[in-house]
Amino acid sequence: MRSGLHALKIGRVLLRYRLHTLAEGTPAGRWLWLLRPFVPRATPEVTDLPRGARVRLALQELGPIFVKFGQVLSTRRDLVPPDIADELVRLQDQVAPFDGEVARAIVERELGRPVTEAFAGFDTVPLASASVAQVHAALLPDAAGGAARAVVVKVLRPGIAGRIAADIRLLTSIAAFVERTHPNADRIRPREVVDEVATTLAAELDLQREGANASVLRRNWEGSTDLYVPAPVWSHSTERILTLERVSGFPSDDLAAIEAAGLDRKLLAAKAVRVFYTQVFRDNFFHADAHAGNIWVDDDPARRMNPRFIALDFGIVGQLSGDDQYYLAENFMAIFNKDYRRIAELHVQAGWMPSHVRLDELEAAVRGVCEPYFTRPLAEFSLGEVLLKLFRTAQRYQLTLQPQLILLQKTLLNVEGVSRHLDPQIDIWAVARPVLERILAERYSPKRLAGEFRRRLPELATRAPEMPGLLHAWLTQQIQGRHQLGMRSPELGELVEVMRAMQRRTVSAILGVGLLVVAAVLHGLDAGGPRLWSVPVAAWVAAAGGLWAVLAALPRR
Incomplete structure (x- = not known):
């Protein structure tokens, strides 16, 4: 019954904002047409608005969960038309706060003790309120009897999990209906969109997970003069409440406050770009909700000559696979070198394009x-x-494409927007390129590769005896399967040569691993004999032979 009433409300809102055209030609469109006589006509102010603005206003009217739905959709520019995506970015997650005494009771239940015992002070008037949680100021007592520590406590809304589950069930039903009836369902992929919304909201309902994101980001930027991340207080955090160090600053788009504080806007703009590229390519852990409201500028007067950013709200973070990191970095370099052939090759190698596509x-x-x-x-x-x-x-x-790539692209747009708002003349690539080149040089340096090889040596040594047999069995199976399908003999001969080459590489890899193990053992021996730079010559010979064999095992590009 509730789902039916909710669906009716959605239909009325769609009609009020003249959005029924989005469902034209589908059974949902016919259902909305039947509902039109029972809905007041749209006002001229609404009809004159562009489509994207009407979608944004409709989601705001439907309530906080649909606001969150729109925010998640704004990150999927591969699925949403540009005019709608641009408007969804403007959705403000501000809703009326719930009773501060209820928040206090939730905190006491989660911590298993009175608020007066857990905190030196707790303000029941919230600092901010959003669709999933609200934030309260508090003070932590100092164990040594010193000054109390200022913190903020994020508290999940009561009953929010049940309301989200009900809305997700409704959205899933709508997605299934759209998938069956919409002519462009294969491009819209409604189930995928709803699944992503559900995953994002599930993550936001676990505040301990958000605290863990903050902890990792803080560790990555410990001691930095570019970015500060408030520390989570684990003793006062659970899945339903999160206590963080309280910070002071102003949003990065508040140019008046930045000017009044005497801060260098050009320096801040360059730092925003450097921080983003470092998070993506050095740490592989980036803040993926980097709009101005979540990226503050530190207002500490002591940092006036070298201002820094403060990161807030860690519910959405992004990571890339090692391959995507590599191909993305190479793509960036190829774009600015205008090497379009290289970009095409990279897209195919990365699996972002089908392998049968013509490169030209x-x-x-x-x-x-x-x-x-x-x-x-x-x-x-x-x-x-x-x-x-x-x-x-x-x-x-x-x-x-993988959602994380789309999330990165959306975050990149956000960061570029923050940077250009601070400095409209910034040459983003001139700032980003040295950072990218330095990180790539470090990531693929001989020292880093040797360390990675050393870390994986036990695994390689364990698997090495099995590799020739497994590889031979698999390739034989492939050849027999193709032969049975009527493969022409030249193709068979070519595949046999490939198999032999792979076998040679496997043998080289095993030999290389063995020689490197010998080198490691010889290096550890404190025996006499000829030495070179305090390392036995035999160890150098074994290491050189091992590296040569391993390199011989690598596939040729």
């Missing part, structure tokens, strides 16, 4: 995306926009 055709498509941007001043160049259009090119080949 893809190169032409990439050139069509990138070349217009190089006619603009570099201060107007948006790498986020270029990346978005490249991903849309991938969509034309009906390829589904």
Whole structure:
């Protein structure tokens, strides 16, 4: 019954904001047409608004969970038309607060003790209120009897899990209906969108997980003069409440406050870009909700000459696979070197494009995306926009990108927006390129690769005896399967050569591992004999032979 009433409310709101056209030609569109006589006509103010603005206002009227739904959708620019996505970014997650005494009771229940015992002070008037939780100021007593420590306590709304579950069930039903009836369902992928909303909301309902995100981000930027992350207080945190160190600052888009504090806006703009690229390519752990409200500027007068940012709200973070990191970095470098052939090759190698695509055709498509941007001043160049259009090119080949790549692209747009708001003339690539080059040089340096090899040596040594047999069995199975399907003999001969080459590489890899193990053992022996720089010559010979064998095992590009 409740779901039916909720669906009726959704239909009335869609009609009120003239959004029934989104469902034209579907059974839902016919159902909305039947409902039209019972809904007041839209006002001229509404009808004159663009489609994206009407979608935003409708979601705000439907309530906090639908606001969150719109915010998640704003990160999926591969699924949502640009005009709607741009408006969804503007959704404000501000709702009326719930009773502060109820928040106090939740805190006491979660901590298993009175608030007066857990805190030196707790303000029942919230500092801020959103759809999932609200924040209260508090003081932690100092164990040594010193001054109390200022903190904030984030408290989940009572009953929010049940309301979210009910709304997700309704959205799932709607998604299933759209999937069955909408002519473009394969492109919209409604179930995938609802699943992503459900995953995001489930993560936001676990405040201990958000605290863990803050803890990792803080560890990555410990001692930095560019970014500060407030510390979680684990003794006063659970899945339903999160206590964090209280910080002081102002939103990064408050130019008046930045000017009044005498801070260097150009320096801040450059720092925003450096912080983002470092999070993505050095740490592989980036703040993925980096709008101005979550990225503050520290107002400490002592930092006036070298201002820093403060990160807030860690419910959404992003990570990439090692391959995606590599291909993304290489793509960035190729874009600014105008090496369109390399971009096309990288897209295929990364699996972002189907392997059967013609490279010359893809190169032409990439050139069509990138070349217009190089006619603009570099201060107007948006790498986020270029990346978005490249991903849309991938969509034309009906390829589904990983959500984390889309999340990164959306975050990149946010960071570029923050930077350009602070300094409209910033050349983002001039700031980002040295950071990217340095990180890549460190990541793929011989020292780093040797350390990675050493870390995985036990695994390689354990698996090495099994590799030749497994590889031979698999390749034999593949050859026999293809032969039974009528594969021409030249193809069979080519595959046999590939198999033999792979066997040679496997033997080289095993030999290399063995020699490197010998080198490690010899290095640890304190025996006499000829030595070179305090290392036995035999160890050097074994190490050189091992590295040569391992390199021989690597596939040729």
